[in-house]
Amino acid sequence: AQSVTQLDSQVPVFEEAPVELRCNYSSSVSVYLFWYVQYPNQGLQLLLKYLSGSTLVESINGFEAEFNKSQTSFHLRKPSVHISDTAEYFCAVTRGGGSARQLTFGSGTQLTVLP
Amino acid sequence: GAVVSQHPSRVICKSGTSVKIECRSLDFQATTMFWYRQFPKQSLMLMATSNEGSKATYEQGVEKDKFLINHASLTLSTLTVTSAHPEDSSFYICSAGPGLNNEQFFGPGTRLTVL
Numbered sequence: 764a765q766s767v768t769q770l771d772s773q774v775p776v777f778e779e780a781p782v783e784l785r786c787n788y789s790s791s792v793s794v795y796l797f798w799y800v801q802y803p804n805q806g807l808q809l810l811l812k813y814l815s816g817s818t819l820v821e822s823i824n825g826f827e828a829e830f831n832k833s834q835t836s837f838h839l840r841k842p843s844v845h846i847s848d849t850a851e852y853f854c855a856v857t858r859g860g861g862s863a864r865q866l867t868f869g870s871g872t873q874l875t876v877l878p
Numbered sequence: 879g880a881v882v883s884q885h886p887s888r889v890i891c892k893s894g895t896s897v898k899i900e901c902r903s904l905d906f907q908a909t910t911m912f913w914y915r916q917f918p919k920q921s922l923m924l925m926a927t928s929n930e931g932s933k934a935t936y937e938q939g940v941e942k943d944k945f946l947i948n949h950a951s952l953t954l955s956t957l958t959v960t961s962a963h964p965e966d967s968s969f970y971i972c973s974a975g976p977g978l979n980n981e982q983f984f985g986p987g988t989r990l991t992v993l
Binding site: 799804805806807808809812853865866867868869870871 | 884912920921922924927969971973981982983984985986987989
């Protein structure tokens with residue numbers, strides 16, 4: 764079984780400041796890792812994912828995450844945040860493989876960007 | 879990415895009635911669909927996994943007679959909340975897969991309020 768820990772439930776940050784949202788996972792098998800973003804009263808949108816290959820993955824809106832196997836982490840970073848980045852962010856893990864498997868989600872981190 | 883729709887987006891019903899929520903994959907065939915439940919300010923909790931043409935697999939603690947899941951085709955799964963009560967009020971989210979690279983695609987969610 765896998766588990767995901769998001770260490771910070773809330774992260775307030777000023778606009779244009781850098782931010783890091785932390786995510787640690789535990790699993791005895793190889794995993795795929797995901798970050799999802801959820802805006803109020805909406806479903807989840809995939810932000811970025813790690814499946815294999817390069818450990819640094821990037822999204823189109825400036826977020827990046829680095830898979831660190833030794834530290835079992837997949838922290839999300841952005842060098843300069845915008846007001847529009849205010850949302851709930853979920854880290855998720857699933858067992859690797861060739862078919863759709865259930866996702867295990869972290870408890871979420873509310874990112875609030877202040878003007 | 880692929881598109882998954884949910885209908886209705888919001889529903890308000892009286893206690894004791896049944897409510898059906900539809901989840902459709904619009905541009906791909908989803909052999910597996912997942913149903914999640916999300917309480918306010920909390921993470922997503924997997925309720926059940928359904929594979930097309932077979933019975934759903936429910937997570938521990940989820941009443942299968944209360945939350946009826948049908949996955950009759952590769953593009954449609956339904957969740958019926960039978961004899962709904964106020965404690966069933968929640969945000970229900972479906973996801974469908976597998977997509978390319980074992981991805982899941984999330985619907986926009988359905989807000990259920992039971993009076």
